[in-house]
Amino acid sequence: MTFSNLPAFARPLIAGAALSLAAAIPAFGQVTAFKQAVAEAASSSEALSEFYRTTNYEAIWTGKDDKARRRAFVKALASVDAHGLPSSRYSAEMVRELLKSAKSSRDLGRVEVELSQMFLQYAQDLQSGVLDGTRLIEGIKRKPSRRDGTAQLVAFSKSAPNAYFKSLAPKSPEYxxxxxxxxxxxxxxxxxxxxxxxxxxxxxxxxxxxxxxxxxxxxxxxxxxxxxxxxxxxxxxxxxxxxxxxxxxxxxxxxxxxxxxxxxxxxxxxRLEQVIVAMERERWLGDERGQRHILVNITDFHARIMENGQVAFKTRSVVGANTSDRRTPEFSDIMEHMVINPTWNVPRSIATKEYLPMLKKNPQAVSHLRITDARGQLVDRANTDFTQYSTRNFPFDIKQPPSRGNALGLVKFMFPNRHNIYLHDTPHKSLFGREARAFSHGCIRLNDPFDFAYELLSKQTANPQSFFAERLNTGRETTVPLEKQVPVHIIYRTAFTEPKGRVQxxxxxxxxxxxxxxxxxxxxxxxxxxxx
Known part of the structure; x- marks a missing residue:
């Protein structure tokens, strides 16, 4: 891009930079003053301080040979609004004002560091998101992957500037x-x-x-x-x-x-607000999804197996109900195995909040569930006074053995995580006919779990249906490892796209x-x- 092809607002910036740089007379005292100012200004940031130590406090923005970097930064900042970023944090006008404000070598040193700080903020926002959702919403467990500031500056200083700025935005077709x-x-x-x-x-x-x-x-x-x-x-x-x-x-x-x-x-x-938020969420997710991965969009009530950017399999899902203790969280993990004929280990929250009140009224309630003590021994319900227990001191485990009536159905898909979330079958199929399907305790129920399993197993066995049926027909709990583990991304998108057609x-x-x-x-x- 030539000077004449720059946006109108950017031309005064470049001209202003030239005037500011011309004012910086390369005398020894002035160079020392510049470096001292850089060191002082960078001292408040560990990343900036470390970077400028490695360069011996030389300029990367304000030197006479740094015109290409300034011009590339101006060009990049011209698209801030297109990415839905906060232009009040960085803009060509702000850069122009900074450069115009430099009246001495010390001023130029201060401006040098401020431009680096502005660059780091811009690069972070575009690369991995403006917000840290984990600090805003309890159900967001996806912490943005923030690049080390020193490494970012080092990489930029050694790269072709225009190409580097182009590399920052997400590469996904979705974005x-x-x-x-x-x-x-x-x-x-x-x-x-x-x-x-x-x-x-x-x-x-x-x-x-x-x-x-x-x-x-x-x-x-x-x-x-x-x-x-x-x-x-x-x-x-x-x-x-x-x-x-x-x-x-x-x-x-x-x-x-x-x-x-x-x-x-x-x-x-x-709708525009939804799209802007979706772009922010896409920045959080990053580009490394896995060539083959599972994508669960909470708001869409569907689970998909993706391969090379295409949907290999899709099924309806039921997600967590909209209450504080049931909303499905957003996070990524790795699916390691499936369990055919699973035992349901009732989560403590369900055991104490839902089943304990029933047991207090009638020790023989929920008789399809097994109650065991700390040694794994079956509890004698008739001789147990459940009224003495509360949510705090309930000492037992509750399990449901494998069966067609098991709450997890006949198969569950495990990606062990601290949120105790997984995908599973269910004996209650009627909910899949609803438009909105937020009814579970947080885990994700699948409408077509057997077909989901077949698709996963197709990469490691020639006849996945037969392989699955043999284990299912035993009636015994069987763990089947996935030979190639599959990334799982549980996302929340109220706006998302399809390769063809309108935005959803x-x-x-x-x-x-x-x-x-x-x-x-x-x-x-x-x-x-x-x-x-």
């Missing part, structure tokens, strides 16, 4: 598609959005009148159908409603009920995304309305 959707929604916001909303009240095929016209107009504005003067709920309108329902995780019956109309009336601004939107079932956008706004992220 690129989310960026494109962000730009589309910004243009829509600038054009006034989707117009008037749809009045409340169920609408279905055969209806006609003003409400149907409002529904049609909304779907036309959203791109789900072409313009039409019809006032009736005809087949074309029904197909458009079904397409919208599919894109929003709703039952695709072609009837505009309460949930569908509520989703239709969500404004462009809210889901309900913020736990309210996490709303909190994250508030935090991003507080950090300085703003919504843009782009007018063409």
């Amino acid at each position: 690129k598609r989310l960026m494109a959707e962000k730009q589309r929604l910004e243009r829509l916001l600038g054009a006034g959005g989707w117009g008037e909303g749809v009045p409340k009240g169920k609408l279905e095929p055969g209806d006609s009148g003003a409400k149907v016209v409002a529904l049609r107009n909304r779907l036309i504005a959203m791109g789900y159908m072409k313009r039409s003067p019809s006032q009736s709920y005809d087949s074309k309108l029904q197909k458009a409603v079904q397409a919208f329902q599919i894109d929003h995780g709703l039952l695709a019956d072609g009837v505009a009920g309460d949930a569908t109309i509520a989703a239709l009336n969500v404004p462009v601004q809210t 939107f889901r309900t913020d079932i736990y309210g996490r995304d709303a909190k994250l956008f508030d935090a991003l706004s507080e950090a300085g992220v703003v919504l843009r309305a782009v007018r063409s």
Whole structure:
């Protein structure tokens, strides 16, 4: 990029830099003053201090040979808003003002360090996220992978600057598609959005009148159908409603009920906020997902086995209910094995909060469960006074032996973690027919667990169905190691993309995304309305 091709706002920056640098006369005393100022300014940061010690306090931004780095930084900062980053933390204008403020070698040393600090903040935000979600929301257990600041500066100082800045953003196709959707929604916001909303009240095929016209107009504005003067709920309108329902995780019956109309009336601004949060979450996840991995999107109520970026298998899921002790957490781990005909070791929280009150009333309650003492011996219920125990001093373990009625069903998939979360079968299949499926104690139930197991086993046995059935038919608990362990990513995305088709939107079932956008706004992220 030549000087003439730079954005207009960036040209004064480069010119200002040149003037500031020209003022730095290379006399010995002034060089010493510069280095002393760098050392003093960097002393408040271990990363900066260590980096400048390794360079003998030489400049990487403000020297006469550093023009390419300054220009590359300016160019990178021009796309801050496109990434949904807080431009108040770093901008070309801020760089220009810093350089203009340098009136002496000492000033230039201070500016040198401030530019490095600004670079580190920008690089961190773009590479691994603006926020640390673990500090904001209890259910987020995914701590961003922050690169060491000294290593970041060393790598940058030894790299071609333009290429280095291009390397910072996530490489995933998902991130690129989310960026494109962000730009589309910004243009829509600038054009006034989707117009008037749809009045409340169920609408279905055969209806006609003003409400149907409002529904049609909304779907036309959203791109789900072409313009039409019809006032009736005809087949074309029904197909458009079904397409919208599919894109929003709703039952695709072609009837505009309460949930569908509520989703239709969500404004462009809210959808834009969801996309910005999704981009932030994508930065947290990083680029190393695993060539073959399991992806569970809590809000989408589905589990997928991904291979080379494609969906190899997909099944409906049930996730944790929206209560403080049941919400499914977000984290990544490694699936090591599956257990066929599993025993259910009842978590202590369930044992004491749900089953102990039953046992106090009737020691023979929940007779399908085994109660054992610390030695593993079966407890004699008839001679045990359960009323003397509480959630604090309950001394027993409760287990459910393998069976078709077992709460875990006939197979569970284990990625041992401190949250005690895993994927499993269930004997209760009716919940999978619901639109919203947040009913579990936190673990993830699968609608098609056998097929899920077959797909995993297909990499290590020629006939996974036969292999699985042989072990299932024994009725005994059997652990089957995965010869090649599989990464598991439990995520929470209310906006996500497909390789083809429209961006998908889901309900913020736990309210996490709303909190994250508030935090991003507080950090300085703003919504843009782009007018063409």
